[in-house]
Amino acid sequence: xxxxxxxxxxxxxxxxxxxxxxxxxxxxxxxxxxxxxxxxxxxxxxxxxxxxxxxxxxxxxxxxxxxxxxxxxxxxxxxxxxxxxxxxxxxxxxxxxxxxxxxxxxxxxxxxxxxxxxxxxxxxxxxxxxxxxxxxxxxxxxxxxxxxxxxxxxxxxxxxxxxxxxxxxxxxxxxxxxxxxxxxxxxxxxxxxxxxxxxxxxxxxxxxxxxxxxxxxxxxxxxxxxxxxxxxxxxxxxxxxxxxxxxxxxxxxxxxxxxxxxxxxxxxxxxxxxxxxxxxxxxxxxxxxxxxxxxxxxxxxxxxxxxxxxxxxxxxxxxxxxxxxxxxxxxxxxxxxxxxxxxxxxxxx
Amino acid sequence: xxxxxxxxxxxxxxxxxxxxxxxxxxxxxxxxxxxxxxxxxxxxxxxxxxxxxxxxxxxxxxxxxxxxxxxxxxxxxxxxxxxxxxxxxxxxxxxxxxxxxxxxxxxxxxxxxxxxxxxxxxxxxxxxxxxxxxxxxxxxxxxxxxxxxxxxxxxxxxxxxxxxxxxxxxxxxxxxxxxxxxxxxxxxxxxxxxxxxxxxxxxxxxxxxxxxxxxxxxxxxxxxxxxxxxxxxxxxxxxxxxxxxxxxxxxxxxxxxxxxxxxxxxxxxxxxxxxxxxxxxxxxxxxxxxxxxxxxxxxxxxxxxxxxxxxxxxxxxxxxxxxxxxxxxxxxxxxxxxxxxxxxxxxxxxxxxxxxxxxxxxxxxxxxxxxxxxxxxxxxxxxxxxxxxxxxxxxxxxxxxxxxxxxxxxxxxxxxxxxxxxxxxxxxxxxxxxxxxxxxxxxxxxxxxxxxxxxxxxxxxxxxxxxxxxxxxxxxxxxxxxxxxxxxxxxxxxxxxxxxxxxxxxxxxxxxx
Numbered sequence: 001x002x003x004x005x006x007x008x009x010x011x012x013x014x015x016x017x018x019x020x021x022x023x024x025x026x027x028x029x030x031x032x033x034x035x036x037x038x039x040x041x042x043x044x045x046x047x048x049x050x051x052x053x054x055x056x057x058x059x060x061x062x063x064x065x066x067x068x069x070x071x072x073x074x075x076x077x078x079x080x081x082x083x084x085x086x087x088x089x090x091x092x093x094x095x096x097x098x099x100x101x102x103x104x105x106x107x108x109x110x111x112x113x114x115x116x117x118x119x120x121x122x123x124x125x126x127x128x129x130x131x132x133x134x135x136x137x138x139x140x141x142x143x144x145x146x147x148x149x150x151x152x153x154x155x156x157x158x159x160x161x162x163x164x165x166x167x168x169x170x171x172x173x174x175x176x177x178x179x180x181x182x183x184x185x186x187x188x189x190x191x192x193x194x195x196x197x198x199x200x201x202x203x204x205x206x207x208x209x210x211x212x213x214x215x216x217x218x219x220x221x222x223x224x225x226x227x228x229x230x231x232x233x234x235x236x237x238x239x240x241x242x243x244x245x246x247x248x249x250x251x252x253x254x255x256x257x258x259x260x261x262x263x264x265x266x267x268x269x270x271x272x273x274x275x276x277x278x279x280x281x282x283x284x285x286x287x288x289x290x291x292x293x294x295x296x297x298x299x300x301x302x303x304x305x306x307x308x309x310x311x312x313x314x315x316x317x318x319x320x321x322x323x324x325x326x327x328x329x330x331x332x333x334x335x336x337x338x339x340x341x342x343x344x345x346x347x348x349x
Numbered sequence: 350x351x352x353x354x355x356x357x358x359x360x361x362x363x364x365x366x367x368x369x370x371x372x373x374x375x376x377x378x379x380x381x382x383x384x385x386x387x388x389x390x391x392x393x394x395x396x397x398x399x400x401x402x403x404x405x406x407x408x409x410x411x412x413x414x415x416x417x418x419x420x421x422x423x424x425x426x427x428x429x430x431x432x433x434x435x436x437x438x439x440x441x442x443x444x445x446x447x448x449x450x451x452x453x454x455x456x457x458x459x460x461x462x463x464x465x466x467x468x469x470x471x472x473x474x475x476x477x478x479x480x481x482x483x484x485x486x487x488x489x490x491x492x493x494x495x496x497x498x499x500x501x502x503x504x505x506x507x508x509x510x511x512x513x514x515x516x517x518x519x520x521x522x523x524x525x526x527x528x529x530x531x532x533x534x535x536x537x538x539x540x541x542x543x544x545x546x547x548x549x550x551x552x553x554x555x556x557x558x559x560x561x562x563x564x565x566x567x568x569x570x571x572x573x574x575x576x577x578x579x580x581x582x583x584x585x586x587x588x589x590x591x592x593x594x595x596x597x598x599x600x601x602x603x604x605x606x607x608x609x610x611x612x613x614x615x616x617x618x619x620x621x622x623x624x625x626x627x628x629x630x631x632x633x634x635x636x637x638x639x640x641x642x643x644x645x646x647x648x649x650x651x652x653x654x655x656x657x658x659x660x661x662x663x664x665x666x667x668x669x670x671x672x673x674x675x676x677x678x679x680x681x682x683x684x685x686x687x688x689x690x691x692x693x694x695x696x697x698x699x700x701x702x703x704x705x706x707x708x709x710x711x712x713x714x715x716x717x718x719x720x721x722x723x724x725x726x727x728x729x730x731x732x733x734x735x736x737x738x739x740x741x742x743x744x745x746x747x748x749x750x751x752x753x754x755x756x757x758x759x760x761x762x763x764x765x766x767x768x769x770x771x772x773x774x775x776x777x778x779x780x781x782x783x784x785x786x787x788x789x790x791x792x793x794x795x796x797x798x799x800x801x802x803x804x805x806x807x808x809x810x811x812x813x814x815x816x817x818x819x820x821x822x823x824x825x826x827x828x829x830x831x832x833x834x835x836x837x838x839x840x841x842x843x844x845x846x847x848x849x850x851x852x853x854x855x856x857x858x859x860x861x862x
Contacts, residue, residue: 218723228700235678237681237711
């Protein structure tokens with residue numbers, strides 16, 4: 001068996017494999033639910049009801065999608081230039097850390113200036129966290145997969161040290177938790193009374209900005225050129241290493257916004273369980289979106305819907321919540337396979 | 350040359366489709382014992398596909414392969430080898446870290462046997478190399494050998510396996526004229542031994558010199574098969590192209606002011622590929638300077654220095670009377686250097702970018718195509734459409750990914766992209782490699798037209814004919830050293846061939862020291 005590239009795929013060729021992947025995911029999840037003792041035919045309905053079935057469910061899904069849009073964008077931007085940032089988790093915590101450092105009332109700034117300042121500093125912090133692996137890669141050829149991945153653990157332990165030490169909330173009953181943000185440092189809700197904050201708006205805005213940068217700006221052109229063919233880019237005079245560093249700064253900044261938005265929009269303080277792996281799930285989101293910034297929004301909503309819906313379904317049908325993880329993993333693997341099948345045909349010899 | 354009617358190899362009515370592309374359309378080809386058949390065709394004509402089917406890499410949609418009357422099972426890559434068909438690929442398949450003997454015997458002797466039979470193998474290699482005039486040192490590491498020697502090892506490897514049909518894919522592409530003559534002598538000896546040979550090439554004079562019969566492929570079909578004695582170069586070229594192709598006329602050059610000069614430029618070696626060794630060279634307006642030489646003798650370093658990718662370790666690059674201080678591709682382009690790269694797929698274009706994105710690749714930062722960091726797609730598209738029109742780039746539209754274009758059309762886009770910038774200096778590195786004759790003539794006429802407009806052209810090529818046809822001044826590069834300057838018509842190919850083989854330089858260094 002061999003794979004043969006298809007030069008001009010038809011519309012059906014582009015749509016059918018992903019559709020089959022989606023259906024297969026549902027079938028596999030339903031079978032697993034059956035093994036766990038639930039009615040396999042009710043699963044999908046329960047998931048949809050739990051993720052999009054009510055105003056509360058929808059808002060919950062949107063809230064859950066917000067950090068995933070940021071980390072998904074961070075990964076999509078970096079992967080587009082073939083810079084493998086696996087460290088969105090660390091950059092997320094860098095943003096969260098800056099948010100609590102500046103947002104707990106230490107600055108004598110006018111209230112309207114506090115949020116913009118926090119946003120800028122968070123972005124810088126995330127960018128700097130990723131700058132180190134980027135420089136190691138461009139200067140010494142150190143593989144960024146290794147450095148960014150390992151940096152996740154280093155940074156999480158660093159945050160843990162701070163939360164057990166200088167940042168520990170004196171009112172926190174001994175829990176490793178930071179002090180709460182002052183109200184001026186909180187992201188307001190989009191609509192009064194509805195549990196959805198402006199972090200979601202910022203995420204959508206960021207996605208549109210990144211899309212415009214990628215399609216219209218010279219920087220986006222450079223990033224795509226470097227990602228597609230480094231040799232040709234270098235020959236044409238594109239400063240490949242500079243572009244990689246710029247890409248890293250942008251990617252790190254985007255991931256940091258996830259941490260900022262979670263703390264300032266949702267949690268109000270920093271704990272070690274701020275992110276249930278948003279940085280890693282961002283990779284899934286970016287891959288499902290085929291690295292398209294606008295696609296990241298859709299993919300993040302899908303992933304968030306599966307998480308929120310499967311959570312609710314597992315309570316209603318009394319099956320383990322791990323089913324959500326399995327569904328996502330299955331969806332990703334099958335989708336990657338499906339995407340390959342849209343570009344290659346299998347030939348049997 | 351003995352010829353009997355026994356068919357050694359016969360491919361009959363081979364058809365192979367890739368999606369909508371028919372790479373081979375009912376292609377038939379037969380080779381008799383003791384015969385040299387030249388397989389002639391432009392790139393993309395289906396030569397490689399046909400050979401891949403013979404060796405079981407691809408399975409034909411229809412048609413059969415017979416070796417000495419036995420039909421080979423399709424899709425079995427060992428069948429052809431076991432039946433006695435051997436191939437010498439254009440890109441050698443040798444292990445650099447093994448010796449000549451180890452490379453030759455690799456895969457022939459069973460690893461299960463207690464003894465490798467080295468002594469017997471050595472004797473056999475010695476006998477073969479004597480018989481076929483293939484001088485090699487069996488204990489030398491292949492990594493230390495020259496390209497010509499490596500090719501001899503490849504041929505010995507095939508002969509060691511008792512091949513009866515030998516296929517050579519573009520065997521002379523990397524050889525000096527002398528080495529080519531030696532190769533042809535070896536091939537004639539092989540024919541006398543009763544081997545059959547398929548000689549794949551696009552060099553017409555070599556085809557005329559060595560083959561008994563010529564089969565021409567065009568667009569996947571057999572365009573014709575003739576006995577070599579009944580044809581000539583023009584007829585073959587016409588068959589290859591479908592129309593009569595004529596090379597552009599070269600008018601005398603009118604050299605003007607020096608535009609770019611290298612003074613004693615030295616660059617570092619990259620692995621086994623030598624850098625430049627104290628090279629001095631001047632490019633003048635209105636003149637084509639040709640750089641001849643065997644592949645891997647410093648041409649890459651020369652192209653990189655002129656193209657802005659490499660700053661000399663020692664020596665100066667002088668442009669407009671001033672020594673260049675900082676030197677990048679972008680500065681080179683801005684200074685009016687047009688660069689046609691050696692590898693249009695790997696460095697010249699980005700396969701998944703469309704024609705517009707590829708057209709602005711070198712100059713996307715110029716005010717023509719962008720402003721304050723934002724690209725002007727409207728102007729960029731107009732620029733690309735202009736090139737497509739003016740340079741006759743055949744494509745479905747400027748939003749097509751360039752990987753869908755043929756090599757010739759890709760090269761036309763590159764040519765348009767650099768010439769439309771009104772360059773003062775044109776660096777053409779292997780500008781016609783792998784192109785069909787129509788595209789070759791087109792590229793050459795464009796280079797000459799640029800020369801006549803007053804541009805300085807540096808033509809780097811491994812094809813001596815090309816260098817001699819186009820250049821007003823010729824240098825030969827060997828092991829990073831530059832020969833003296835030769836005027837057009839001053840040297841014969843054989844004389845240049847001696848320089849290409851590294852002779853003449855020794856006396857020079859004696860003078861220098």
